[in-house]
Structures are given as C-alpha cells and as structure tokens.
Amino acid sequence: MPRRKGAPEVNAGSMADIAFLLLIFFLVTTTIETDAGLDRMLPPIEPPEQDVVIKQKNIFTVNINRNGQLLVEDNLMEMKDLRKAATAFLENGADGSCTYCKGKKDPSSSDNPSKAIISLKNDRETKYSTYITVQNELVGAYNDLRNREAQRLYGRDFTKMEAEYLNPETPSSVRDDLKDKVKRIQDMFPQKLSEAETSTD
Incomplete structure (x- = not known):
C-alpha cells in the first residue's frame, strides 16, 4: 500500500524579504509631523550677582483674561x-540716550529700548489661539522696529537677514558677514518679552 503524502509545505523563505521591503516602503513614504513651538530664550540658571532694579515705567504689562x-x-x-x-513703548526713549528712536520721549514711559520689558500674563482658561495672536503682535512690534533699522543701515529687512544667518545651508562666508549685522540690530532693540505666572482666578 503506497504511503500517503503529507500536507504540502509553504515556502516561507521569501516572507522575510517581503516584510523587509514593506518596512522600507513605509519608512520612506511616511512623514513625521513635528510640533512647531515658540522661539524663546530661557533665563540662565545662575542667579544674578546683584539685584537688578527695574523701574515700573520700563515694564509694559499685557494681561489676557x-x-x-x-x-x-x-x-x-x-x-x-x-x-x-x-x-510706541519700545522706542519711547524718555532718557534721550537712544539716537535712533522716534518715540515721543514720554517721561512716564520707557527710558530706552535696552531697558524696556514687555510682561505678558494670561488666564489659565485663555484660548490658545488668542495667546498665540498676542505673542505674534508683540514679536511683530520688535520685528517692525528691527526691520526699520536694518533697512536704514543695510538696505534690507532684519527678518530676512536673520533667516539667512540661521539657515545651515548658507555659506560660512555669508554667515560671517551677517553675524555682526544681525547682532547689531538685535542689540538696538533687544527682545525682552517676559511671561508672568498664569492667573488661576
């Protein structure tokens, strides 16, 4: 009596190749979204050597309920x-030391752009879209002033100069040329945007 043949075997040798090709396909075609954040410089960990006294008139308070x-x-x-x-607050120039400021020199407002601080405080229930809009307007005030001075000194917008300077694809010779220009404009209107502790009431 002839022996019965067993169940046919499935050739699984190529399964690993197929799985590997599928893995490569999904790795190549899948895009990973990255969250965009706000560009903020955190204060240094070390406390200052001496207490800094800030006049109230040099603080521009913005509260969002x-x-x-x-x-x-x-x-x-x-x-x-x-x-x-x-x-108007940033370029007020009350102490007269700012030669490029076009403000009203109101003695009750900021003395100098280097001393001017914008303090932002929001409620815990403030909508995120409102918070971002306020941030954009405040940063826009700095950029408008920086663009004005960059146009006066170098004939181009500061925002474009900074973007080119920060672009890693920009040639090093161009970046070296832009470095001092970008820093000079930043020093003329330093961005001092402080966020106060969120209100819970």
Whole structure:
C-alpha cells in the first residue's frame, strides 16, 4: 500500500524579504509631523550677582483674561491696537540716550529700548489661539522696529537677514558677514518679552 503524502509545505523563505521591503516602503513614504513651538530664550540658571532694579515705567504689562480681552497698562485695548502700542513703548526713549528712536520721549514711559520689558500674563482658561495672536503682535512690534533699522543701515529687512544667518545651508562666508549685522540690530532693540505666572482666578 503506497504511503500517503503529507500536507504540502509553504515556502516561507521569501516572507522575510517581503516584510523587509514593506518596512522600507513605509519608512520612506511616511512623514513625521513635528510640533512647531515658540522661539524663546530661557533665563540662565545662575542667579544674578546683584539685584537688578527695574523701574515700573520700563515694564509694559499685557494681561489676557479668560474671555480673550486685553488689559494693556490697566486699560482695555483691541487686538488691532496692540502692536502699535508696544512699538510706541519700545522706542519711547524718555532718557534721550537712544539716537535712533522716534518715540515721543514720554517721561512716564520707557527710558530706552535696552531697558524696556514687555510682561505678558494670561488666564489659565485663555484660548490658545488668542495667546498665540498676542505673542505674534508683540514679536511683530520688535520685528517692525528691527526691520526699520536694518533697512536704514543695510538696505534690507532684519527678518530676512536673520533667516539667512540661521539657515545651515548658507555659506560660512555669508554667515560671517551677517553675524555682526544681525547682532547689531538685535542689540538696538533687544527682545525682552517676559511671561508672568498664569492667573488661576
């Protein structure tokens, strides 16, 4: 009596190749989203050697409540007016030491761009979109002033100069040339944007 043949075997030798090809395919075609954040420089860990005294008039306070309303320097303000108010504060130049400032030199406002600080405080229930919009307006005030001075000194916008300087594909010779220019404009209007502790009430 002839022997019965067993169940046919499946050739699994190529399965590993197929799995490997699928893995490569998904690695190549899949895009990984990266979260965009806010560009902020954190304060140094070391405490300052001496206490720094800041005059109240050199602080521009911006509060956002849970309803998205702005309280700027204890006055209600529309979002569309925020950038103009911040710009006027930053270049006020009350002490007369700022030769490039075009402000009103109001003695009750900031002395100098290097001393001017913008303090932002928001409620815990503030909408994220409102918070980002306020941030954009405040940073926009700095960029407007920096662009103005970069145009005056170098004939081009600061934001474009900075983007080119920070681009890793920019040739080192160009970056070396831009380094001092970017730093000079940054020093003219240093970005001092402080975020106060979030309000919980």
